[in-house]
Amino acid sequence: MQVSSMNWALLLRRALAVTLVTMPAAPLDAQEAAVTSLMGVVFGATGQPMANVQILLDGTELVALSDTSGYFRVDSVVPGPHTLTLSKPGFEVRRFRFTLPEQPQQQIDLGAILLDAQRESFAILGGTVVDSMSVEPVVAAQLKLDDEIVGLTGPEGRFQLTQVKAGFHTLEARRIGYEPLPAPLAAVTVEGEEIYAAGKLREFYERAQTGFGHFVTRSQIEERSARVASDLLYGIPGLQVTPSAFGGNTVRLSRVTTGCRSPVVFVDGVKIYGADLDGALNPEDIAGIEVYTRASNVPQVFNLQGAAACGVIAIWTR
Secondary structure: OOOOHHHHHHHHHHHHOOOOEEEEOOOOOOOOOOOEEEEEEEEOOOOOEOOOOEEEEOOOEEEEEOOOOOEEEEEEEOOEEEEEEEEOOOEOOEEEEEEEOOOOOEEEEEEEEEOOEOOOOEEEEEEEOEOOOOOOEOOOOEEEEOOEEEEEOOOOOEEEEEEEEOOOOEEEEEOOOOOOEEEEOOOOOOOOHHHHOOOOOHHHHHHHOOOOOEEEEHHHHHHOOOOOHHHHHOOOOOEEEEEOOOOOEEEEEOOOEOOEOOOEEEEOOEEEOOOOHHHHOOHHHEEEEEEEOOHHHOOOOOOOOOHHHHOEEEEEEO
């Protein structure tokens, strides 16, 4: 059976969120420390295995390279908090943050991991052309960006250029009766959600445009004085957030659902089990949160292993 590259990409995106399968091994001697082996297979967007992907544990420690089949394995990972980073030149970096419990030796299979090719960053450039003496708007002034004619100013002298690539540019305005005025553009900081058009948050913002679910962006997080991660869930319809006896909060579904007390939690696209939300994540580490409290709204990428019936909280880290 022949599978197109598009079908492969869809298959891998769905497989990515399945993972974190725990496989207990034989009991260890009392003196032997519990360790964990992490493994996975790295693919590109068209479904081809990716070799020589660098696997780093907790920062800059290179612990493995993927082989020609995309497979990698990291052994002897001790209990505690860790960050696993996958990187290769020309591709977006993927990071997994997790905490290993104090348990006997186990294996965690991260399954199929998709690396997206890096995409160029673009910005929207707008402004107004005015007469230097009267400060009146100049209509129909010709605009050149890096020696390429890109448009004319409108009735009020305004213009807007889309898809301007990141980098240094020169914008020039010309009009009969006026001297040409080149304007070198200084470094511009683009603020807002569109800066996440590439990378692991791309789909987060794409889903935010659909109108389904509830979304908390980084700018909204910064506006709140969240003490713990679950504080960011206050006020989301369908959730009950109540203080717990241990200093954090208890997050429950407002509606009664058979077999479900709390939504299923994903961190950076990976389903986590028995998660202590406040113990595992700090508000400063969170880039975005999406919440789905009804089965009909859960995106297919999270609709795995009964997640839809219980609702989903998907957290994306910075």
